[in-house]
Amino acid sequence: MTVRHRGALAAMAAGATALTLAGVVACGSEAAEDVGGDEVAALASATTTPTTMPAASASGSVPVNAGTLPAGSEIVPPVKLSIPPIRVTASVNPVGVNERTDEFEVPPSVDQVGWYRYGPGLEADSGSVVIAGHVDSAEQGKGAFFRLRELDRGDTLTATGSDGAERRYRVVAREEYRKSKIPLDRYFARDGRPRLTLITCGGPFDAKTRNYRDNIVVTAVPA
Numbered sequence: 092m093t094v095r096h097r098g099a100l101a102a103m104a105a106g107a108t109a110l111t112l113a114g115v116v117a118c119g120s121e122a123a124e125d126v127g128g129d130e131v132a133a134l135a136s137a138t139t140t141p142t143t144m145p146a147a148s149a150s151g152s153v154p155v156n157a158g159t160l161p162a163g164s165e166i167v168p169p170v171k172l173s174i175p176p177i178r179v180t181a182s183v184n185p186v187g188v189n190e191r192t193d194e195f196e197v198p199p200s201v202d203q204v205g206w207y208r209y210g211p212g213l214e215a216d217s218g219s220v221v222i223a224g225h226v227d228s229a230e231q232g233k234g235a236f237f238r239l240r241e242l243d244r245g246d247t248l249t250a251t252g253s254d255g256a257e258r259r260y261r262v263v264a265r266e267e268y269r270k271s272k273i274p275l276d277r278y279f280a281r282d283g284r285p286r287l288t289l290i291t292c293g294g295p296f297d298a299k300t301r302n303y304r305d306n307i308v309v310t311a312v313p314a
Contacts, residue, residue: 127264166212177238201234236291260311
């Protein structure tokens with residue numbers, strides 16, 4: 092799972108490869124119908140006080156710094172993600188964008204996921220907390236978000252912060268986009284109502300480029 096710059100934000104792209112051809116066909120062909128898109132748009136357009144965060148670079152792109160949080164930061168990062176409906180318990184690491192490769196640095200271990208630390212933390216009262224993860228890997232097998240496409244409205248999950256507090260969320264939407272069409276201003280927004288955005292790759296797998304065509308996006312709100 093990777094992220095590349097596109098205009099003022101980063102474009103989502105797949106960095107995970109196939110398990111086997113049969114596994115790829117199964118994973119890529121079980122797309123569920125999109126649900127909740129209108130609600131996500133409403134969350135993003137709601138008027139709130141934006142969270143204070145580093146400004147974008149002069150070129151208009153998202154920051155490309157390393158993911159390590161500065162000492163004494165008041166931001167509460169997620170450190171664990173639990174999604175009982177799809178049997179996921181994963182460590183969450185703060186990540187940024189690699190300046191050399193221009194990619195969202197999701198942890199290389201597919202059983203871990205990455206929180207985009209230049210967006211809101213769990214304490215924020217506005218904006219989208221973005222967590223991305225691999226769907227699978229040829230070397231490591233199924234990723235933490237292998238079954239993300241199975242989540243549906245009403246499902247609940249828990250994000251535990253570095254402060255030890257567990258915060259429950261309720262899924263309101265599941266959407267699939269071509270990577271070139273995903274509305275990144277909506278999913279990486281620093282304003283609008285507080286929400287949790289989970290992203291992985293999906294859709295057909297291109298064996299030549301070893302990439303998935305689409306992104307799966309699940310949006311959840313505080314329960």
